[in-house]
Amino acid sequence: MAAPSTTVNVAEKFALFEDQWSPRIIGQINDLHLKAVKIEGEFVWHTHHDTDEFFLVRSGRMTIQLRGRDDVTLDAGEFFVVPKGVEHRPVAHEECQILLLEPAGAVNTGDATDTDLTAQDEWI
């Protein structure tokens, strides 16, 4: 599915799926995909060597563990940009809905490509 040239209601997109750790692409700005994701539990430690990664919390609370730095905690309405090259691990104790920005084609698990959590992102 190509990038739609229509308005997108973010809440309606989140209502279309239930599975966690499986990003859905909901928009594209130049080479970046905007993705909707539901997360709960601990992801894998990974690094995106070629790109920053943007996390905006829509509901719930998440922590981003950063290798060699203090953890970052995000509540609804807050965002954080993980700089490229910084190893990180998202964690959420209860289900958390987040929006991500990362380049089209980026693998959700970064350099940790051999995990059960590695997803093939799809447009919805």
Next chain:
Amino acid sequence: MAAPSTTVNVAEKFALFEDQWSPRIIGQINDLHLKAVKIEGEFVWHTHHDTDEFFLVRSGRMTIQLRGRDDVTLDAGEFFVVPKGVEHRPVAHEECQILLLEPAGAVNTGDATDTDLTAQDEWI
């Protein structure tokens, strides 16, 4: 001011300024700036020849007039991506708070650079 490596609360950023049509930079993902803007009234018709432009409404309602296409109306929680090369004009009948994504260095009025609304965007 360089890109901060801290969490950002979007509501707190919007509370820092009152002037309209003057985007503030609140984040950076690779070469894209995330900007907070308050708008009311009619902007100028303009085109970004080299980039898409992302509009997400946080509060209020806006219309994006598109040359040769139907208008697009966005309520809170909805977004639209104006494809590069498409002439457009944002309009809001009451104050509307929006988030924008566009490349660092992009001029808010695109190719219409000689207007009273052309702004020098600043980090907050």
